[in-house]
Amino acid sequence: MKLKLSILGIRGIPASHGGFETFAERLALHLVARGWSVTVYCQEEGVGNITESKWRNIHRIHVPVKQTGALGTVLFDLRAILHALKSDGLFLTLGYNTAIFNAFQRLKGQINIINMDGIEWRREKWGALAKAWFWINERLGCWIGNHLVADHPKIKEHLATRVHGSKISMIPYGGDEIRFADVEILKRFGVEPDQFSVIIARPEPENSFLEMVRAFSRQRRDHKLIVLGNFTPGVNEFHRLVVEAASDEVIFPGAIYDSAVIQALRFFSRFYLHGHRVGGTNPSLVEALGAGCAIIAHDNPFNRWVSGSGALYFKDETSLASLFERMLAVDDISIKNMKDASRARFNECFTWESILHEYEVLLSAWHPMGSKKDS
Structure with missing residues (x-):
């Protein structure tokens, strides 16, 4: 039976x-x-x-x-x-x-x-x-x-x-391990591999959207930040604050559910930003590990256990701004080491x-x- x-x-x-x-x-x-x-x-x-x-x-x-x-x-x-x-x-x-x-x-x-x-x-x-x-x-x-x-x-x-x-x-x-993505997808966003970072989450206060966008927008970065999510600034006050805080280097393409597009944005990003402050093992963070992303995450026990020692962590807007200043200028080998650490952590715990x-x-x-x- x-x-x-x-x-x-x-x-x-x-x-x-x-x-x-x-x-x-x-x-x-x-x-x-x-x-x-x-x-x-x-x-x-x-x-x-x-x-x-x-x-x-x-x-x-x-x-x-x-x-x-x-x-x-x-x-x-x-x-x-x-x-x-x-x-x-x-x-x-x-x-x-x-x-x-x-x-x-x-x-x-x-x-x-x-x-x-x-x-x-x-x-x-x-x-x-x-x-x-x-x-x-x-x-x-x-x-x-x-x-x-x-x-x-x-x-x-x-x-x-x-x-x-x-x-x-x-x-x-x-999650799934992503070893390949279609680079042509990036053209619709006007970006090239490694020349942008990405946030993929529900635009809620506890996901640190405002802190991340403000930290990035403090100064000229010569880098793009793509922020996915269903933003309604004319209706939602928090969404309005996030959009108004953004510099012209921040891109808001809306909510995207096409897995091929999301995979390409993760796979070719320089950094995957994860601001969740509440919750357990977040699916989006696991998927970022599987795509071999270099991860910058909010510093809390939930994210630290998932991402492991290969990620970087921020406490607040000021500490994240300092990370941007330092990490957008580092050599490609350092970024590759972060990406390799993400894949290793993924294969260790999350297949x-x-x-x-x-x-x-x-x-x-x-x-x-x-x-x-x-x-």
């Missing part, structure tokens, strides 16, 4: 939204190839009945919700979990934002492993009510989940203040092959047909 897994908590596959969707797609394809039966719940816009389909031998359950935004996600999670109560096998929930609903599975006796993601309630973008919701659901997820996955050692340490450390496995996020194998071992151990006991 096939081992069966149902994946909850994401918008669906094939991936088109973010890191968790990419991971779910990779994991589902890996397990199906290994003989598992995998079901993925997918969020759809609109009204109507729940429908089913097959995609690359993965069973998809489509759950329509007419509401959009955060409310739509909450309602989707509730409908998906209620539907999943009729299923057997093992369950993997990606994220704890609606962990309160996973209590239905616990009461039903289903075995549910929860990937606890980052510390969402610490993000600056959320108001008091949203932070309270995330804080409560983080606590509930720790108690309700049969077992927890942390994607970073510091996240595991944080969760261990809620539950015993034996209930938590640390498995980071994975999909190793990450998916770790998940398969964990899921096999916790499957109802396996030997683990409920905690």
